[in-house]
Amino acid sequence: MTGQMTTATVLQSGEPDRLNVLEQLDVWLRIPMMVLSFLWLTIVVVELVWGSSRLLEVFGTAIWIVFIIEFLVRFALAPYKLAFLKGNWVSVLALLAPALRLIRVFRILRFARAARGLRLVRIVGTANRSMNALRASLGRRGLGYVLMLTAFVAVLGAGGMLAFEPAAEVEGGFANYGDALWWTGMLLTSLGSEFWPKTAEGRLLCFLLSLYGFAVFGYITASFASFFVGRDAVAPEAEVAGAQDIAALRGEIALLRRELSDH
Template sequence: MFGWRDGSREMAVGRWERLTAGPLTLLSVVFLAAYAWPILVPQLPDRWVVVCEATGLVIWLLFWADLLVRFALAADRLRFLRTHLFDLTVLVLPFLRPLRALRLVTVVLNLTRRTTEWARGRLALYVGATTVLLVLVSALAVLDAERGAPDASITSFADALWWAVVTITTVGYGDLFPVTTAGRLVALGLMVGGIGLIGFVTGSLATWIVERVADRDRPQPATAADVAALRDEIAALRARLEPGRRAEPEPLDVDD
């Protein structure tokens, strides 16, 4: 790779990202399933728990490999580190056992990384799907952290899902809340990420409603058929007012 020009490196990065887009998305889904299965099925045999943990670890290492390859191909590696500092932090912190749920953030990033140039309508759909994904991931992470803790109020997936929805919408009933450090970190991430996502969704919905009302009240532009019919009526009126003149419609201007 020595002697590469910046343009060649950018093309190489683009080819790598196009090549890995599908596999990384599939790996993210598998990672999420492997993480969720032992949480949703507490009675899962130990051998399957080990299989799920090993699967998650291998996929997480593949995420590391993807980041390292993109770093090696980058034309400006210092700039790459600055712009991918969050990705790097998310990959490093799960080395600490209490923060292993942060691996789920990597899943969310990989599932949503290549959708930045969408039209507003598709972008709203994308943000809505990301919001649902964030709620599900947060519910799994907080249940993983809270289940089995003394005085825990979140002990089932239904409780965790209800807590995640209440938290991301900033309602905050207070009936369910995390008591562990890991659970509170999940809550912090959900609060920070949820404010922007929910704000975008509600803002887009309000804009759509206003536009629909405005379009309904806005007069429709005249069509060529409307103009032709109007000219026929004018020609007929002239014929009545001027006896002996034939009621011939005026020629239709193509430019109209």
């Protein structure tokens, strides 16, 4: 019993040290991993729109290896392994998907339905990593973070829709990246268009884009509305009560209270 209690005490005492090391590691790797995440996003979009090349595969593989090493180091330092995996399951899938590109046995999957599913996983994983990198670069979640993230989602989502719904394979599909980007923008703003995806992967990606647009469009609209209402409130001739008007009203109420107390 004493030995078990001693071991448990040592493990518990080591948890804060691991957390401190993990926090320091996040600080040291924040900028390099942020740069690599944006480069990875660029490579994925270029491959989705214009196809892959030997140079892109080399750069992509190198960045992917760095991501794996960084993930394994963080996993080794995490005191709660299961909780760490649960919180990063999207990253795990995104790191596993490119591995099949290095195995010759799975080359045939590029022309099968499984390859399209892996491509969708890669898109979602890239969006997740870009979100984390953007949050780390901006420091906090605000309107700037949401606008930049929405731009990244639109660019990445348009590349995915062009890859899943090309006009050469799908009736009424996208002829070029510009058409796909316009369609994605209309979808994110809840305006929509006459075209709806035909493939299973395209429909799933469309559903994810719709969920994102539904989640953030109200926030963006409210932020812009608050901005314009705030500008109207500052103007003296505006009908909206501003901070100065409220302060003056409070002063008048305080003065009225003092007059009533004197009487």
